[in-house]
Amino acid sequence: MITSLIYQPKFMLTNHEKAKNKSVIVQSNRGWLRLQLPRLVARQMGKERAFIYLGLADTPENRQRAEIKAKLIQDDILHEEFDFSLEKYKPSSHPKLHLTVVQSINKKELSTIKLFEKYLEFKQSTLKESSLHYLRTSIYNYLEKCPCKSLDKPLDIRAWFLENTTNSMTKRILTHLNAAVKWGIKYKLINLKISPFEGMSQELPPHNWEKDPQPNAFTQAEKQAIIKAFEEHQGNWNGKGWTGFAYSYYAPLVKFWFMTGCRPSEGIGLTWGQIDEDCSVIIFNHAQVQLGGGRIVPSEGSKNSRYRKPRKFPCSQSLHDLLISIKPNNPKPSDSVFPSPKGKVINYSNFCKKAWDRIVDPIVRRNSTPYCCRDTFISEQIAQGISPEIIARWVDSSAETIRKHYLDDKLLGHLRPIDTF
Structure with a gap:
């Protein structure tokens, strides 16, 4: 609802002022539409800035209605017919309340390489320098070479590594990538609820040293x-x-x-x-x-x-x-x-x-x-x-x-x- 402002202007707008500052702007404020009046109009109302709150959610349909209202007010200003009481710009009747389903805006999904970069930046204070160096070179380099960098294509990522490196290296990469994804989920950097790489490395054959560990002692x-x-x-x-x-x-x-x-x-x-x-x-x-x-x-x-x-x-x-x-x-x-x-x-x-x-x-x-x-x-x-x-x-x-x-x-x-x- 628009609160009425009863105010009589102390002076009328000059032609120069009208030409210089005459636009009424449609804005979205926390998901709701409002109109920002020209600064000269606001000053005549005793304010630095003045807004008309329309009580409309920011939807394409409501934005069209707001644009029409803004054009009406702008014409009144140009023709020196602006109603400083704002009564003229109130809705003729209150619209019925209704729920508008607005599709949630997804975060821009991070690529595997961008997520891993953030993960390493976070871990650098807790990892040994040798471990961090291994992740920054060997693991990171493989992730960078992989043409598939989308988190929603885990099987494609797995297939590429199996074709382009060893089974053992693939297990290592998937293990560290899974850790990075779980970290990203924890800190809400990505929109996943569970990691698509969870358990993937364990499904591959074990490392050679895991199969039959053979010590090599000298006599x-x-x-x-x-x-x-x-x-x-x-x-x-x-x-x-x-x-x-x-x-x-x-x-x-x-x-x-x-x-x-x-x-x-x-x-x-x-x-x-x-x-x-x-x-x-x-x-x-x-x-x-x-x-x-x-x-x-x-x-x-x-x-x-x-x-x-x-x-x-x-x-x-x-x-x-x-x-x-x-x-x-x-x-x-x-x-x-x-x-x-x-x-x-x-x-x-x-x-x-x-x-x-x-x-x-x-x-x-x-x-x-x-x-x-x-x-x-x-x-x-x-x-x-x-x-x-x-x-x-x-x-x-x-x-x-x-x-x-x-x-x-x-x-x-x-x-x-x-x-x-």
Whole structure:
């Protein structure tokens, strides 16, 4: 309803004023239509701005009615017949109330790539730098390459990944994409109620390591041969002398991996500040992780990190002697225990390609990595009667994981059941 304004103008509009400011504008305010009067008219009414509220919902039909009303008022202003009491512009009778069904306006749906960008921006404060780098490069790049970026075509997206990458990579992409979609639903960034990717990765065949996890531990003979080969490597023999780099430099690190069962990145990232003064206890609480492009960053963990709980590792006599033999005088807590030849952090990828593969592969005649030292340590400790629960504490794992992934039967072949008769 329009409230009447009883007001007598103090002056009439001049021709210049009429030409300069004569438009009546139809506006929508919170879904309801109103008319905005020209500013000069509003000022004569003692206001900076004046509106006539029509009591009509903003629909195409009602907007046409409002345009007609605006034209009527505008003509009155031009002909100096404007009714400042507004009585003339009231509806002749109140229209019957009725409900108008207005189709809801959907949000513009985000593409998979735009949603994933927002998801990564949100997660960057909680993820490890190495995890964030993996999502920003590998997963993001695949999403960007996929020609189908609409969230309402999940099967097309799945089909493209299966055709253009491996089954294992498809599982990873769908897992992370599902997490991003569920996050978008939670924060109302998309109009979905449930993620169309929910459970999709689980429907694919399992990863190879999930099917039949095979640890790759070295035998005692292989382990000793590997250590000896590193200790004795002097470079490349050209018939006259040794040239190139001697990989014997890395022998202490290789021994350390065998003696602790730590992850390779934990050994590379070890500092003297993590080892007590007499080299009897090591505190594992971070690692050094190599990102794309060769950049190496510390991984000290987050709430999702494997290294979120520092663990104490008691040194055996052999490990104690090794650490004492390589410990410099008065090392700084931040000094690396196993630095590169140039005093920096060892580049794990380069080490594997140049040193490990060259030294180890001819000995064991199968593919291997420094992670096999971890398999070897765990299997050897079990063979010596140490319980998986204790070993799990030493190596930051679980007894279940050790039984499932690390226990190598070929190292346990000498064990026999206890004879109870």
